[in-house]
Amino acid sequence: MMASKGARILAYTVRHLYLYKRSLPRLMEVFYWPILDLVVWGFVSIYLSRQEGSLPDFITFFLGALILWDILFRSQQGISVSFLEDVWSRNLLNIFVSPLSPAEYITSLLFLSIVKLLLTSAVMVTLAWLLYSFNIFILGFALIPLVVNLIVMGWSIGIITTALIMRYGQEAEVLAWGIALLFQPVSAVFYPVEVLPGWVRSIALFVPSSHVFEGMREVVAGGGGVPISNIVWAASLNCAYITVSIIFFWWNFKVVKRKGLLAKVGE
């Protein structure tokens, strides 16, 4: 009897969730670093908000941006680090000689990234409220499309990173940790896009997260509403990038198989 697509996707997702039952480093990845970020930058933002001439709603701008940036970062890591888990444990061949198809493999990584994201975000949002009386839900309904766009951008980066690690092996592992950070300066996470030099602004225009963070600031400054223009920009770019990332993964998987690299990924 052949397992259904859904059963295979669930099985592979569960394989990763089992890890969190008894692995401290994995729990740290989900809870420790995000909490540490929140605590450190939360106090920094409180200090800066007390300075004379500071911006109104500084804490909201800063902590809101921090939590949203973490969503992008974790959704990317939910894909590429989960892939690395199988490389490190020399389990990749077991997976790719099983009936799990590459499309099902990617789908389960996307699903897994959402589960991890929900856990991390729940902790961060609760802690921000308890420690700094910051409520992310002041962003209202706009929060949903803003978050969805960040998740999809994280997925695109994660899928491309995974494809590159598959192709170039351990040398490319560093991408799993660093590639999302490359987008941080042009995403205008903690400052408006207008402070960027002209040529960087041109790049930011094509980065979905820059529209998300501009949208977030617009909502905070305007006291509500949905930043339609920013969301449409981000969603359009994300549609293009997620399509490109899937095509890239598909093409790369074929190249990896042609070059016989799948069995050598962990070497």
Place this chain on the structure above:
Amino acid sequence: MDAIVEVRGLTKLFNGFRAVEDISFDCRKGEILGLIGPNGAGKTTTLQMLLGLTTPTSGVIRIFGLDMDAHRQQILSRVNFSSSYISLPFSLTVRENLMVFARLYGVAAPKKRIEELLAIFEIGALKDTPVRRLSSGQVTRVCLCKALLNAPEVLFLDEPTASLDPDIADKTRKLLKKIKDEQSISILYTSHNMKEMEEMCDRVIFMDKGRVIETGSPDEIKRKYGGADLEDVFIMLARS
């Protein structure tokens, strides 16, 4: 006997280097077929192509009469693989690991099947132990349990006893032969242990420089080359 695995004109080039060159062979139902040859002979590349991990440059692979390229998922659900060079997620217990694969392969009554296999490989007591706490021999046995979970019709084994002590290796070989006889599964087997190949295989394919240079039962090959055992013949062929 029916050919379960059919390989015709299989060739693999890596940047012009011929890793496998125009090989053809069959593996019949209920047969243990050994792939032997010196390092770089093309055994692993052949095995990877049979498992759909590497795309052939040319040639045809049919398993159960189905083309590997077009029916990858269907084929992979009916075969399995184990190697002493792979492992399983370290943080998961033996049972968790096997449960994941049982679900991937759609095994009916997975708990019962896992218990059966753990008992067969004498590692039932380790079922709740994380893989990281197992010896390499124990991990190999868990991998063999994984390879038998879906009651495969074809089993691909790459040096399956390489990390086992002589006692467990002997038990494993006897067990694989018993499973093969009882369930009539076909096994493609690679090993550098010629004594093992002689004991296990109904037929062997000797590969060198990507080509098949000899095929036959261990006895036929020994007779043909006048070797006392398969190791003698291996050395003769590898040095010729």
